[in-house]
Amino acid sequence: MPWAATAKTALLLAAGGEFAFIVVGLAVAKDIVASDTGAIVLAITALSMAMIPLLDLIGKHIGERFAEPQEPRPALTELPPQEGVEAIIVGCGRVGRLVSEMLTLHDIKHILIESDPAAVTRCRQKGLPVYFGDATNAQFLKRCGIILAKGVVVTINKPSVVEKIITTVRALREKILIVARVRDAEHARILYKLGVSDAVPETIEASLQVTEATLVGLGVPTGPVIASI
Structure with a gap:
């Protein structure tokens, strides 16, 4: 079990539970445990239960501090x-x-950028040329x-x-083609003001429209584009 999970589990199990109130209450009622002792045990149990959120934070901190460093996944470092x-x-x-598939079909060299590490790994396993990074970062876009x-x-x-x-993107390249998927017409208007070339609303055929706009904008003849889509 990983260090973080081990530390957190140990501390959380150290706290008392509701069952203690039943057991101690019965023990006091049957004169098995003195009432003063029972009161102290119940007070300690209640206090430990109130500290569960704090114990959770402490366990997480201990686990992260002493956890063994993991090697970064190759898909995230390339x-x-x-x-x-x-x-x-x-x-x-x-x-x-889908856009990547269509660009590949038309021999257009491209890459994908993704900020979700898990998604990068999944797409890499499918053979897609995806790279981990932040597309809002100008330096990364230059790279x-x-x-x-x-x-x-x-x-x-x-x-x-x-x-x-x-x-x-527009700050880096004044005239580059930018095709974007948008939620609705209002969002499309905002993006056009920001300099998008084509804003495609979300519909059942949104991915096909995005692909068509991209291929035509990149210089592929309209006929072959429509035929392939």
Whole structure:
């Protein structure tokens, strides 16, 4: 069992429980335990139960302090390529994966950016070129090849984060293609003011619309795009 879980479990089990009130109460009633002794035991039990939240925090602190350092997962430490990337997809959820699939079909070199470590690991296992990082960080975007890329596709479903990403990308590249998934028309208006090229509302076919807008914006002829979608 990990150190954190061991320490927390030990401290939480040290506290008394409701069953003590029943047992001690019966013992006092049957004259097995003196009433004064029973009162002290019940007071200690009640105090220990009141301290459970504090014991939980102490256990967590002890576990984190003495836990053995874990080696970072390779998928989270690998750096993205700085050159040769035509498109950057932010998010490797359902929409992001479909956009990646279509870009691969049309031989457009791309990478995906994801801030969720578990999602990065899952997508890497599926063979996707996904890298762990923060798409609102200008330096990280530069490391991903934003300066030479032709387009950025934002597929995540977090409006405030999407706005930060678009603002950061537009500050780095004034004329780069930016296609974004949006929640509704009002959010689309906000993103257009921030400089998004295409804002695609969330519908059943949202991922296909995002893909179509991206491929056409990257220079793929409309005919082949429609045929593949």
